[in-house]
Amino acid sequence: xxxxxxxxxxxxxxxxxxxxxxxxxxxxxxxxxxxxxxxxxxxxxxxxxxxxxxxxxxxxxxxxxxxxxxxxxxxxxxxxxxxxxxxxxxxxxxxxxxxxxxxxxxxxxxxxxxxxxxxxxxxxxxxxxxxxxxxxxxxxxxxxxxxxxxxxxxxxxxxxxxxxxxxxxxxxxxxxxxxxxxxxxxxxxxxxxxxxxxxxxxxxxxxxxxxxxxxxxxxxxxxxxxxxxxxxxxxxxxxxxxxxxxxxxxxxxxxxxxxxxxxxxxxxxxxxxxxxxxxxxxxxxxxxxxxxxxxxxxxxxxxxxxxxxxxxxxxxxxxxxxxxxxxxxxxxxxxxxxxxxxxxxxxxxxxxxxxxxxxxxxxxxxxxxxxxxxxxxxxxxxxxxxxxxxxxxxxxxxxxxxxxxxxxxxxxxxxxxxxxxxxxxxxxxxxxxxxxxxxxxxxxxxxxxxxxxxxx
Numbered sequence: 001x002x003x004x005x006x007x008x009x010x011x012x013x014x015x016x017x018x019x020x021x022x023x024x025x026x027x028x029x030x031x032x033x034x035x036x037x038x039x040x041x042x043x044x045x046x047x048x049x050x051x052x053x054x055x056x057x058x059x060x061x062x063x064x065x066x067x068x069x070x071x072x073x074x075x076x077x078x079x080x081x082x083x084x085x086x087x088x089x090x091x092x093x094x095x096x097x098x099x100x101x102x103x104x105x106x107x108x109x110x111x112x113x114x115x116x117x118x119x120x121x122x123x124x125x126x127x128x129x130x131x132x133x134x135x136x137x138x139x140x141x142x143x144x145x146x147x148x149x150x151x152x153x154x155x156x157x158x159x160x161x162x163x164x165x166x167x168x169x170x171x172x173x174x175x176x177x178x179x180x181x182x183x184x185x186x187x188x189x190x191x192x193x194x195x196x197x198x199x200x201x202x203x204x205x206x207x208x209x210x211x212x213x214x215x216x217x218x219x220x221x222x223x224x225x226x227x228x229x230x231x232x233x234x235x236x237x238x239x240x241x242x243x244x245x246x247x248x249x250x251x252x253x254x255x256x257x258x259x260x261x262x263x264x265x266x267x268x269x270x271x272x273x274x275x276x277x278x279x280x281x282x283x284x285x286x287x288x289x290x291x292x293x294x295x296x297x298x299x300x301x302x303x304x305x306x307x308x309x310x311x312x313x314x315x316x317x318x319x320x321x322x323x324x325x326x327x328x329x330x331x332x333x334x335x336x337x338x339x340x341x342x343x344x345x346x347x348x349x350x351x352x353x354x355x356x357x358x359x360x361x362x363x364x365x366x367x368x369x370x371x372x373x374x375x376x377x378x379x380x381x382x383x384x385x386x387x388x389x390x391x392x393x394x395x396x397x398x399x400x401x402x403x404x405x406x407x408x409x410x411x412x413x414x415x416x417x418x419x420x421x422x423x424x425x426x427x428x429x430x431x432x433x434x435x436x437x438x439x440x441x442x443x444x445x446x447x448x449x450x451x452x453x454x455x456x
Contacts, residue, residue: 014420022410029397036389044382053300054378056368059210061297063363067103069094071198075191080183082111083191093192095332095354101361105198105247107288108190110353112179115333116346120176121157122148124164131156137170150174179331179351192356196248196258199231200359203243204295204310208367211301217243217310232312241309245293250359253314254291258357288327288355290317297365308367317360329355 024030048054069090077083091097093106122129126145131137134156141154150172159167163182172178204217218227219241231246233239234253251258292315299308318328335349397407 020411020413022407024397024407024410026397028401029393032396033389033393036392037386040382040385040388044378044385048378048382049375053368055370055375056300056302057210057371057374058366058368059208061206061363061365061367062209063204063206063295063297065101065295065361065363066098066203067361068201068203069103069105069198070201071195073192073194077187077191080187082113082183083109088192093195093356101363102359103200103361104354104356104358105195106354106356107192107195108187108355109192110179110181110183112177112351112353114348115175115177115351116348117174118176119153119155119171119173120178121159121161121169122150122152122172123178123180124159124161124167124169129169131168131170140170144172148172149176149178175349175351179353181353195356196246196251198247199244200247200250201244202293202295202361204361204363206297206363206365208299208301211367211369213299213301213305213308213367215297215299215305215308217241217295220306234312240312245312247357247359250291250293250314251316251357253312254316256316288329288357290328290358290360291315292317293359293361295361295363295365297363297367299365299367301367301369310365327355328358329353 071090073088073093074086075083075088076085078085095104095106124130126147128140129145129148134154137152137156138154140152142151144151151174153171153173155171156168157171159165159169160177161167161180161182202217205214206216207214222230227242227244230239230242231244232242232249248258294313294315296311296313297308298311301308318326331351331353333349333351335347338346338348340346394411398404398411401407
């Protein structure tokens with residue numbers, strides 16, 4: 001048994017297959033063959049060449065983006081000295097002034113003005129910082145919490161947070177006084193509530209280097225007077241190409257409102273604000289957010305170059321239904337020095353915890369132009385795919401039709417040469433001819449025939 005299996009495996013190396021053409025006249029098989037061929041030809045011409053423009057060479061867009069914001073906001077918080085009565089302009093709420101393909105607009109802020117290096121009570125909300133006596137803080141002297149504001153000096157002092165009046169905490173050395181988020185409870189609305197009316201001018205220069213084509217998103221048939229007063233409007237045939245956007249238009253284009261991503265207030269006030277605004281509390285996302293502005297350049301350079309214009313779309317990248325770590329915020333500081341009466345120099349800083357909306361500008365696109373090379377490649381690929389019709393028809397003829405045994409006899413011919421490698425099974429069927437390698441055999445039912453005696 002083992003010897004027979006080995007000889008059968010070895011016999012594969014001494015065989016050769018050559019195609020045999022069988023011309024089958026059958027309405028059923030012929031119809032299947034033509035339908036498959038038509039489907040393949042339709043796919044190549046209709047989808048690959050026409051719809052997907054398979055006759056064009058393509059190139060990806062290369063771009064640069066610059067942004068400039070405009071707008072002012074007036075805030076009147078005379079009861080909160082750290083904010084006070086103030087007019088906020090671009091230099092105040094755009095931090096940092098320039099970024100690569102992005103910009104940040106501050107909508108709310110927790111300021112801690114005039115911090116300097118000295119000793120002060122630590123934030124009482126930090127774990128393990130509240131104390132009863134100096135002995136406890138002395139055991140922690142020189143250490144600092146990862147969420148703390150400085151090393152502990154070893155003294156137990158009264159907290160300077162109004163909400164924790166009468167609570168004792170360990171004293172630290174660092175930038176004092178420390179930041180206090182309780183300030184937000186005094187705010188009925190965001191400090192920069194009208195930030196939605198700010199405008200941003202997005203200047204986008206692009207190039208398709210393979211074709212030597214350069215474009216920009218400024219309408220070429222307009223003048224400076226139009227550019228100074230236009231605002232992007234997706235429903236206007238003229239203003240949909242204006243590169244000046246209201247922030248509220250961008251956010252609404254993503255399916256949300258500016259208030260939903262701009263408001264930052266303590267949870268104790270959210271229900272009242274939501275009720276007064278006529279919306280559901282769960283619909284308020286109150287810690288800022290991240291928006292994406294997508295500029296798409298899809299250009300057919302077989303047409304006029306003036307038809308190569310951008311389209312704009314918007315979406316919110318951070319979802320407002322997250323349960324933890326919502327929104328977007330960061331801290332920054334403005335440092336300054338003051339000469340003291342004794343002539344010494346003392347360093348101060350104003351610390352800001354900024355909440356707001358971060359806008360990311362993404363440029364994408366492809367240009368296409370006629371080229372004979374991709375056209376020939378797609379046509380050749382289509383011709384190669386036509387062989388699929390033959391394969392499918394063979395499967396139908398040999399395995400599914402009622403006359404499959406008849407077609408199989410005509411399709412395959414088993415020919416044994418005079419030096420054919422014989423397996424044990426065949427040898428056992430002709431024991432009297434073991435020493436006669438060149439013998440003539442009759443045709444089998446499958447159409448096999450021996451030509452051994454014909455070539456002797």
